[in-house]
Amino acid sequence: MAAVAQCVRGALRPRIPLHPLLSAAIRTSPRLLCAATQQKNPGQNLEEDQTQSQNEQKAETSSAEKLLAEEKAKLEEQLKEVTDKYRRALADAENVRQRSQKLVEEAKLYGIQSFCKDLLEVADILEKATESVPKEEIKDDNPHLKSLYEGLVMTEVQIQKVFKKHGLLRLDPVGAKFDPYEHEALFHTPMEGKEPGTIALVSKIGYKLHGRTLRPALVGVVKDP
Numbered sequence: 001m002a003a004v005a006q007c008v009r010g011a012l013r014p015r016i017p018l019h020p021l022l023s024a025a026i027r028t029s030p031r032l033l034c035a036a037t038q039q040k041n042p043g044q045n046l047e048e049d050q051t052q053s054q055n056e057q058k059a060e061t062s063s064a065e066k067l068l069a070e071e072k073a074k075l076e077e078q079l080k081e082v083t084d085k086y087r088r089a090l091a092d093a094e095n096v097r098q099r100s101q102k103l104v105e106e107a108k109l110y111g112i113q114s115f116c117k118d119l120l121e122v123a124d125i126l127e128k129a130t131e132s133v134p135k136e137e138i139k140d141d142n143p144h145l146k147s148l149y150e151g152l153v154m155t156e157v158q159i160q161k162v163f164k165k166h167g168l169l170r171l172d173p174v175g176a177k178f179d180p181y182e183h184e185a186l187f188h189t190p191m192e193g194k195e196p197g198t199i200a201l202v203s204k205i206g207y208k209l210h211g212r213t214l215r216p217a218l219v220g221v222v223k224d225p
Contacts, residue, residue, distance in 0.1 A: 176199055
């Protein structure tokens with residue numbers, strides 16, 4: 001209606017005087033005048049159509065860009081989640097590999113501990129055998145006993161070399177501080193000249209395999225008087 005009124009006002013204010021019949025026709029048919037006026041200005045209508053088309057294209061472009069931005073954000077979030085899962089999987093695989101390698105190395109080091117424990121009994125017997133021989137009886141006039149004793153000593157020395165070669169070491173902690181991880185206390189006794197908490201007597205030699213206590217030494221510990 002506003003456009004029609006504008007057209008009528010424009011038509012009713014002509015610069016050149018109109019014929020009375022033409023004026024009456026204009027007053028009775030304003031819509032026809034507006035249509036005629038619009039037909040006389042096709043360039044303005046084309047410009048308005050182009051502007052409207054451009055606005056629609058901009059709106060469509062803006063909507064498409066918004067959708068693309070949302071899709072990009074979703075894909076980036078999915079990529080981040082997949083990357084995090086991949087990194088965690090790599091870390092877990094590395095941890096498993098390291099644990100497996102550690103278990104293999106420990107198996108190589110400590111796989112012989114049962115065998116070593118059995119050999120310790122042999123070493124104990126050899127030690128007791130050499131200690132049981134009276135030193136005063138080891139003379140040249142008693143060659144059989146002397147040869148037997150020397151053979152026992154050589155065997156004991158050799159077995160200790162084999163133990164050391166495979167990482168098995170003796171624990172003879174006389175005078176050392178008591179360590180519950182390496183020693184087992186059989187008794188506590190006061191002793192003059194000895195510091196409380198130290199080992200006064202070793203009843204049975206202990207052994208360590210590659211730094212791990214295989215058999216604790218059986219000891220007597222000095223206590224406060």
